[in-house]
Amino acid sequence: MAQRAVVLLSGGLDSATVLAQAIADGAEPIALSFAYGQRHVRELESVDQLIAHYHLAHTYRVTVDLSQWGGSALTDATQPVPVGGVNPNIIPSTYVPGRNTVFLAIALSLAESQGASAIYLGINAVDYSGYPDCRPEYLAAYERLAQLASRVGLEGRAPRLVAPLIQDSKVEIVRRAVQLGVPIALTYSCYQGLPQPCGVCDACRIRDRALRDAGHPELATVLEI
């Protein structure tokens, strides 16, 4: 019987690729998405489209409003999303305090309750926006916590945290997505949440450059920046 795996699904290219990877690995995916007060709630439409595309029967959406205390351009509508270009040396204002930590905590609860042996997530430490909660050492610390936090952990069966993209460049992620047959056009990455991706926020810039560099300019949100 296929092993169940919780897959964190944001609607973006990375998490869609991770979903496809989980399926390719033979797992039975349980999709988990979040309405967390994000400005780009448009991404949840892409989640629904991916769920339909992959015919996923086992899905959850959790509402947890991190916008109550703001602290990020992604959850505070009064803060502008930066559009001036990616600076790899600073943590940008789109960083949402605690976001991945909250998402993984909820995923652990779900995984334990549903007997899932793995949690797949699309974090990436290379071509990303400098977020601290996307690094391998963060993930290792979380895996250690999961072993101590739960009944299944005490029994030696804590879910593995599987981040297949963590060391990939964005170009490598695009190549993997194409190889796995991910419907890239259904995914949505723009931080601004506009009906048509803006092309100038960090997420659009990183995505578009990688699509072009991987030989798929036709999939970029704008033809040229």
Add this chain to the structure above:
Amino acid sequence: MAQRAVVLLSGGLDSATVLAQAIADGAEPIALSFAYGQRHVRELESVDQLIAHYHLAHTYRVTVDLSQWGGSALTDATQPVPVGGVNPNIIPSTYVPGRNTVFLAIALSLAESQGASAIYLGINAVDYSGYPDCRPEYLAAYERLAQLASRVGLEGRAPRLVAPLIQDSKVEIVRRAVQLGVPIALTYSCYQGLPQPCGVCDACRIRDRALRDAGHPELATVLEI
């Protein structure tokens, strides 16, 4: 200026005592409570009464529905709450997978956004119900994670996790509560969530025995079990 501290407030005796301790420590408390689909949502009335009693101006309540996937007698109304007595050798069915991990993750998000330097929580590893996420090694692993998870952590300013009751017996907690002037009668611990505490669930039994042993039988929910 007083240092801000997020205080996880459940409405029970332990978290009320921790709130009083945070105030005694000179912190400016930010109360954080959760509607997580708990059967004993009655406890949130006690949270409100404690907030009023202590005139707390800075409070948050987060809704995050962990009952979507059940897995616990506290979040699944079809499972009975055990009432046969405390067995310290097993993890009881009132264990909620991932609960403290979720609560602390959300507290970290709040703490970082509000510049709080500490998170106070009432977990206890002695007279408790055998939950894995109430042990010192769990807390130490979470503190390590917090240092890696956040912008403030990278800057060496991750909030401390303060669990002043973790090594106390329940009798010692009652004594500390009395000493700090906690309005014990306002607190509510019953897992069943009845208007009048049941007196026979683990939470009632542990609480009542400690109140009697500490010399305060008049505060016990039932006169004799």
